[in-house]
Amino acid sequence: MKPFRLHASKLFDGENFLVDQVITITDGVISAIDQNLNDVDVEITELVVPGYIDLQVNGGGGVLFNDSPTVDKLETIMLAHAQFGTTAMMPTLITDKIEVMAQAADTISKAIANKKLGILGIHFEGPHLSVAKKGTHCADYIRPISADEWKILARKDIGQVMVTLAPETVTPEDITRMVTLGIHVCLGHTNADFNTAQLAVNAGASGFTHLFNAMSPLQGREPGVVGCALLNDTTQCGLIVDGHHVDYASCQLAIKAKPVGGVFLVTDAMPPVGTTQTEFPLYDRTVYVEKGKLTSSTGELAGSSLDMATAVKNTHLKLNMPLDESIRMASLYPARYLYQNDKMVRGKLTLGMKADMVVLNKDLKVLQTWISGERVI
Numbered sequence: 001m002k003p004f005r006l007h008a009s010k011l012f013d014g015e016n017f018l019v020d021q022v023i024t025i026t027d028g029v030i031s032a033i034d035q036n037l038n039d040v041d042v043e044i045t046e047l048v049v050p051g052y053i054d055l056q057v058n059g060g061g062g063v064l065f066n067d068s069p070t071v072d073k074l075e076t077i078m079l080a081h082a083q084f085g086t087t088a089m090m091p092t093l094i095t096d097k098i099e100v101m102a103q104a105a106d107t108i109s110k111a112i113a114n115k116k117l118g119i120l121g122i123h124f125e126g127p128h129l130s131v132a133k134k135g136t137h138c139a140d141y142i143r144p145i146s147a148d149e150w151k152i153l154a155r156k157d158i159g160q161v162m163v164t165l166a167p168e169t170v171t172p173e174d175i176t177r178m179v180t181l182g183i184h185v186c187l188g189h190t191n192a193d194f195n196t197a198q199l200a201v202n203a204g205a206s207g208f209t210h211l212f213n214a215m216s217p218l219q220g221r222e223p224g225v226v227g228c229a230l231l232n233d234t235t236q237c238g239l240i241v242d243g244h245h246v247d248y249a250s251c252q253l254a255i256k257a258k259p260v261g262g263v264f265l266v267t268d269a270m271p272p273v274g275t276t277q278t279e280f281p282l283y284d285r286t287v288y289v290e291k292g293k294l295t296s297s298t299g300e301l302a303g304s305s306l307d308m309a310t311a312v313k314n315t316h317l318k319l320n321m322p323l324d325e326s327i328r329m330a331s332l333y334p335a336r337y338l339y340q341n342d343k344m345v346r347g348k349l350t351l352g353m354k355a356d357m358v359v360l361n362k363d364l365k366v367l368q369t370w371i372s373g374e375r376v377i
Helices: 071-082 098-113 147-153 172-180 194-203 224-231 248-257 308-317 323-328 332-338
Strands: 004-012 017-026 029-034 042-050 052-057 086-094 121-125 160-165 184-187 236-239 263-265 279-282 285-290 293-296 357-360 366-371
Touching: 004 323, 052 071, 052 121, 052 263, 052 308, 052 332, 071 086, 071 098, 086 098, 086 366, 098 121, 098 147, 172 184, 172 194, 184 194, 184 224, 194 224, 224 248, 236 248, 236 332, 263 308, 263 332, 308 323, 323 332
Parallel strands: 004 042, 052 086, 086 121, 121 160, 160 184, 236 263
Antiparallel strands: 004 017, 017 029, 042 357, 279 285, 285 293, 357 366
């Protein structure tokens, strides 16, 4: 791709709001930033911000990753979310058979090898979960970790890997082994007590999946997994800010309790995102969409129809967070969770970063989405 210069009249680079910045993009990467308005190739008058990074995406565009773990369907999911500012994602496979896990890993490997835009790796949400806190996951597929799963987890061709597990179903040694393999271990769908969760954090678990949802709650005499998440400053928590999964006051409390950057936004999105679907199949049941809320025919919440643009807007308007911090929760903070700071290539619009950009109007609606310097929306 030929280098080009993009003039952002208004830019939030991940740290500061700036005006009249000209970004030179070479091979999808920001190679220079200046204020020389001569020889500009692209003019953008609305606000340019770093692309949103979603670490928990089950589906979109009418596709559930579990049902269609192919590269073509993965692209459909990615494009559906790109409409709402997502420039990078962790496709998420919920609890399923080992054969589906293997197929999903193969698909991610092909997508990364073929440089499909926005695919960072894979998030295995399960199958080592608590039946008591399974949510909409299928109990028939919840199981102990096996040699076949270790083979998948040890692969080096599937990009970044996240695993959500219940610490009462594995040993601390299992968690340390995963971390040694470079896996980001998150605690979720767990009924563990505080001490069990703390042992998992001591063993290397670094995250908590959709904080408050499907985990033992904070109580006075038993802090539970929620208490462990809020107490450990070195961990980060994903949060679904859709008004259905977590009360807005609880969201505010979590952000207040964690250090700056300790909470990042996720969607936990399902197939309806980017469509007009009102229902879809999941395992042996049906999920219904009503006023943005997804409910399984067996009664549980079943993921969300949330998109990242709405998550950012809700964080800003419903949680009363400053706009810059709301954007960081969708870009910089998930990037920090996936990458060490000195290896970060996303999350900010500064020298050496991928040119993953979103153009927003004053109502925070996405007008354009750019991934690696290529406009996709």
